Amino acid sequence: MRYSALSLLGNAFSKNKNWKPAWRNPDPKPHYDVIIIGGGGHGLATAYYLSKVFGVRNVAVLEKGYLGSGNIGRNTTIIRSNYLLEGNNPFYEFSMKLWEGLEQDFNFNAMVSQRGVINLFHSDAQRDAYTRRGNAMRLHGVDAELLDRDQLREKLPFLDYENARFPIMGGLMQARGGTVRHDAVAWGFARGADQNGVDIIQNCEVTGIDRDGNQITGVQTTRGAITCNKLAMAVAGSSSHVAKMVDMRLPIESHALQAFVSEGLKPFIDTVVTFGAGHFYVSQSDKGGLVFGGDIEGYNSYAQRGNLACVEHVAEAGMAMIPALSRVRILRSWGGIMDMSMDGSPIMDRTHLGNLYFNGGWCYGGFKATPASGYCFAHLLATDTPHETATAFRMDRFARGYLLDEKGVGAQANLH
Amino acid sequence: MSSLVKCPHCGLRPREEFTIRGEVAAPRPSAGADEATWFDHVYLRDNPRGEHREYWHHAGGCRRWLVLSRNTLTHETSDVVDASTLKTEGAR
Numbered sequence: 306m307r308y309s310a311l312s313l314l315g316n317a318f319s320k321n322k323n324w325k326p327a328w329r330n331p332d333p334k335p336h337y338d339v340i341i342i343g344g345g346g347h348g349l350a351t352a353y354y355l356s357k358v359f360g361v362r363n364v365a366v367l368e369k370g371y372l373g374s375g376n377i378g379r380n381t382t383i384i385r386s387n388y389l390l391e392g393n394n395p396f397y398e399f400s401m402k403l404w405e406g407l408e409q410d411f412n413f414n415a416m417v418s419q420r421g422v423i424n425l426f427h428s429d430a431q432r433d434a435y436t437r438r439g440n441a442m443r444l445h446g447v448d449a450e451l452l453d454r455d456q457l458r459e460k461l462p463f464l465d466y467e468n469a470r471f472p473i474m475g476g477l478m479q480a481r482g483g484t485v486r487h488d489a490v491a492w493g494f495a496r497g498a499d500q501n502g503v504d505i506i507q508n509c510e511v512t513g514i515d516r517d518g519n520q521i522t523g524v525q526t527t528r529g530a531i532t533c534n535k536l537a538m539a540v541a542g543s544s545s546h547v548a549k550m551v552d553m554r555l556p557i558e559s560h561a562l563q564a565f566v567s568e569g570l571k572p573f574i575d576t577v578v579t580f581g582a583g584h585f586y587v588s589q590s591d592k593g594g595l596v597f598g599g600d601i602e603g604y605n606s607y608a609q610r611g612n613l614a615c616v617e618h619v620a621e622a623g624m625a626m627i628p629a630l631s632r633v634r635i636l637r638s639w640g641g642i643m644d645m646s647m648d649g650s651p652i653m654d655r656t657h658l659g660n661l662y663f664n665g666g667w668c669y670g671g672f673k674a675t676p677a678s679g680y681c682f683a684h685l686l687a688t689d690t691p692h693e694t695a696t697a698f699r700m701d702r703f704a705r706g707y708l709l710d711e712k713g714v715g716a717q718a719n720l721h
Numbered sequence: 722m723s724s725l726v727k728c729p730h731c732g733l734r735p736r737e738e739f740t741i742r743g744e745v746a747a748p749r750p751s752a753g754a755d756e757a758t759w760f761d762h763v764y765l766r767d768n769p770r771g772e773h774r775e776y777w778h779h780a781g782g783c784r785r786w787l788v789l790s791r792n793t794l795t796h797e798t799s800d801v802v803d804a805s806t807l808k809t810e811g812a813r
Binding site for chain 1: 722736744756760761764765768770793796
């Protein structure tokens, strides 16, 4: 059923008793053309575009838990395409364009809110770097605007402009950036893929991968063996763990990243703001809670929780930027596991095994990439060639020396 | 992560005194090793879910480098030794 004002009205008159589940809950079939491991945002988006754009409909998405239980439901919901590098910018801008039409495309309210993303700068050198990034964005046709201190004061009067150590001199704004309701993205893609015939199989953990020489023949799961023509991994966070099933070692470490939400406040921050002198980013949800986060914990982890040291660090960075946060009480915090690649950029490529495809290494920037990642991965799966915006995300770029070090940080700051 | 970690020199100490450096990898290859060996050493990781041998620095205590096992799922630590006791097999 298509959602519309009419369907809402009709169901209201029938006392909302006739709503159907948004997707089926099928048992796995013995064989699929494509199996996607991982029912997170990227896996579901891949299935959606594979079935919608590329006409591949005999597809299963295998999810270990329930939909939205992984990083798609654990991030700070920020979307942006303010990237500097040639290999990155067109991809993230493609993603931004998909975000802009997404709700109409999959007929689901994902609450896409282009409220703007502002990166603060605190020194002359940082202003130069941001100017360069802004210019690179504009050369790629992406909107970017350099705000000086006075312009910024009008928009965000509550920042600590006179901070003794990190005075705020201005910011780089991408007005088209913003936030999206993260779990609605998972639901929307799941519903859309399901309507195209994709089987979304929850509570189905892949426990082994079957091969015949260099060809994958299928997977072993907690719900039985399933065979496939092509196998796609979209399990960022657990990539090394799954890759180990086919004896692959990856240029990836798994790290925990925390996010926080405060008690509900009256409208306070109407954009996304990031601290330039530390790692801190904040926005305000429609419910009023401040949603914010900081840096990864700094040690390998598969535990979906963080430590107090990082809570303190995030709170300090937040306080340095917005002193008014000192009175705000934190309501909840949670952790997700990031695939930290060695250059800080994702990997989307074929592997040494003929019909195994890899999508991972999204570091802590996977959410904004969700639609483009799905589209480009579907393109790769369907055509065996990378999408034109995703040609830089090759698996072998580390060995060839073509690193994509947008920020100059990978899993650890000393890698560059 | 447990808030107390047993240092072989200082005894039970708060976790905040330690800095985690990362996995105990194979020794650095020789300068003349081929590119594949260097690629493997510099970029690839085992990144296990479970027991992980790693270097810790007791920065807020004895300032010794330690080697210990930590479970990356539960964060339980065990087998703490001073890094100098680690047998190095020499460059490949």
